[in-house]
Amino acid sequence: MPPRKDKKKARRTSSAIQESASEKPWPFAAGYDNCPEVLESTPLTVKGTIPLWLEGVLYRSGPGTYDLETESGKKVHIQHWFDGLTQLHRYEIKKGGKVSYRSRNTSNDLRERYQKAEAVTGVTFCHRDPCKTIFNKFFTTFKTATLGGPPIGGTNTNVAVIPTPNFPGLMDREDRSLEEKSATGGKRKTGLRNLVMNTDGNVLQEIDxxxxxxxxxxxxxxxxxxxxxxxxxxxxxxxxPETGEHFTVLLTFGPTAVYKVVRTRASPKGTHHEPDLDVLAEIHSPRPTYMHSFAMTKRYVVVTHWQCDFAAWGVSVLWYGNAWESFKAQDPNIKATFYVVDRDRGRHVATFECDPYYAFHTINAYDEDDDIYVDLAAYKDHTVIGDYYIDNLRNEASGKSPQQAVLRRYKLGKISKHAALSALSPKTPPKPAPAEVVFQLDESINFELPSINPSRYLKSYQYAYGVNRSGVNKTLIYDRIIKVDLHKVAKGDQKSSAKFWIQDQCTPSEPVFVPTPNATKEDDGVLLSIVLDGRSRTGFMLILNAQTMEEIARAEMPKGKIAPHNFHGMFIPN
Structure with a gap:
């Protein structure tokens, strides 16, 4: 957008203003530009000193392409951040403090489908097609319902959200790349047996x-x-992390929504056998809900059933062709629910209710005595999803800042009492009990994209890390990395509970905590974040001291190379 005119600049011609705007584009829009692949391992420029013990690979995932051009020259615009075509990023921190980078697009068949059709086709998360007629909607619904959707193959879908290591039952691949064998001397340097990408659907993608x-x-x-x-x-x-068991919650649409709590674990016969899969519980509900995450403790799986409900038993997704338009408006009279499933007994043992809310991310959960504590980043409602349309996020002049989440802790009390009562009538769902809000951060200390020390996962913990919008920079999304001392929050001290890292015109991504080897303090480690530098329209991998939130080092991308805003990351140490 052209810079705002003042009296001294009133005489400048419109062409001069446009020239000035092109010289200094809005620094925060670069995160939504197409990001070219970097297929070969490329060294980055390191400033500062990377700790000697920090060796391994940081994986990042998220969208990398929003605008396509067809052979005929037609432009195809992907409308929403969540629908951008997937790109994965790999930052390798090597011995001696050297860092290399590479990236790859992983949904090229889907890209080609859009280009061939000269439009975004199929069911998406938020892409809207104003040219669809009622007949076309009906025909698509009928065709999908009677004949089934197109087969998923190759890279014909977006699996962009989070990388997960060592999925049970995927064998170590004997045809590992020559590059990996050469780099490791034929031996594996890490405990990484395989890498799988997850998304909000019943589909996963194995990645080299x-x-x-x-x-x-x-x-x-x-x-x-x-x-x-x-x-x-x-x-x-x-x-x-101790047993290697993977848990998920599978939703089946229908007049009664069915949630299946599933555990997948390696076969006792070895990694060359199919994994063992158990359905621990089936939960029936009138509300088919979009859930991006859920929670777990050492003893229980907690299905966090907030409000983001599909209309018409889920068939509305086929009617509209996207999830966003198929969601019902939030109903203040419908409670949010926590379903508690016993991991060992494989049984739905308790249900809790609270006032309606929405969330993308749980932070952590743990057992303490006979209670469960669940921490999450809570929104007032799911309309936040609509705030992430690309045209809004690129709009310097009138773009709307997305709704912000707050860190909130719930207590689910006296689990054994509820379990005993539910055992008396095993065919009847447990009667709901109230969930207690223990505390929440003030809205001014907003919090999203959470991370904790992995050694504290499923345990009581003190520190949570994430991203935050300060309101200082003219960015529509977050511009700070935040550290929260939950012990202080629990005592009512919110003012001194948060520490921040911020740099002018920079947009950080979710911080990933890497603990110092043999550390005795929970916050002894570093945070890794990929930062978009809007001033130079490039980016860097940031390394922060997790105790002080001060910068230790950064690895800068080559000039002209930008890692766009992405979703999540994972560090695999050597």
Whole structure:
């Protein structure tokens, strides 16, 4: 947009203003530009000193393409941040403090489909087609319902949300890339056996951990036929770091929505055998809900059933062709629900209710005595999803800042009492009890894209890290990395509970905590974040001291290379 005119600039011609605007584009819009692939490992320029113990690979995932051009020259615009075509990023921190980078697009078949059709086709998360007629909607619904959707193959879908290591039952690939074998001397340097990408559907994508090449797509139905009809699964699985068990919640649409709490674990016969898969519980509800994540403790799975409900039993997704338009408006009279499932007994043992809210992300959950505590980043309602349309986020002059989340803790009390009562009538769902709000951060200390020390996962903990919007910079999304001392918040001290990192005209991504080896303090470690530098229209990998929130080092991208705003990351240490 042209700069705002003042009296001294009133005489400048419109062409001069446009020239000035092109010289200094809005620094925060670069995060929504197309990001070219960097297929070969490329060294980055390191400033500062990377700790000697910090070696491994940071994976980042998210959208990388929003605008396509067809052979005929027609422009195809992907409307929403969540629908951008997937790109994966790999930052390798090597011995001696050297860093290299590469990236790859992993939905090229979908890209080609859009280009060939000269439009965004198929069911998306938020893409709206104003030219669809009622007849076309009906025909698409009828065709999909009677004949089934197009087969998923190759890279014909977006699986962009979060990378997950060591999915049970995926064998170590004997045809690992020559580059990996050469880099490791034929031996594996990390505990990474395989790498799988997750999204908000019953589909996963196996990825080569080094080259980032897509290997195959598969579903939970490929593991167990009874799950073939399931429609959705939270993009964030829960993984027990001690047992290696993977948990998810599969939703099947219908007049009564069915949520299946599923545990997948390696076969006792070894990694060359199909995994063991158990359905721990089936929960029936009149509300089919979009859930991006859920929670787990050492003893329980907690299905966080907030409000973001599909209309018409989920068939509305086929009618509109996207999830966003198919969501019902929030109903203040419908409670949000927590379903508690016993991991060992495989039984729905308790249900809790609270006032309606919406969330993308749970932060952590843990057992303490006979209670469960669940921390999450809560929104007033799911209309926040509509704030992330690309045209809004690119709009310097009148773009709307998305609704902000607050960190909130819920207490689900006296679980054994509820479990005993539910055991008396095993065929009847447990009677709901009230969930207690223990505390929440003030709205001015907004909090999203959470991270904690992985050693504290499923345990009581003190520190949570995330991103925050300060309101200082003219950006529509977050511009700070935040550290929250939950012990201080629990005592009522919100003022000194948060520390921040911020740099002018920079947009950080979700921070990933990497603990110092043999650390005795929970916050002894570093935070890794990929930062868009709007001033130079490039980016860098930021390394922060997690205790002080001060910069230790950064690895700068080559000039002209930008890692766009992405969703989530994961660090695999050597």
């Amino acid at each position: 951990p080094v080259t980032l090449e897509p290997i195959r797509l598969f579903t939970y139905g490929d593991i167990d036929d009874s799950l073939s009809a399931s429609n959705l699964a939270p993009a964030h699985p829960c993984v027990d």
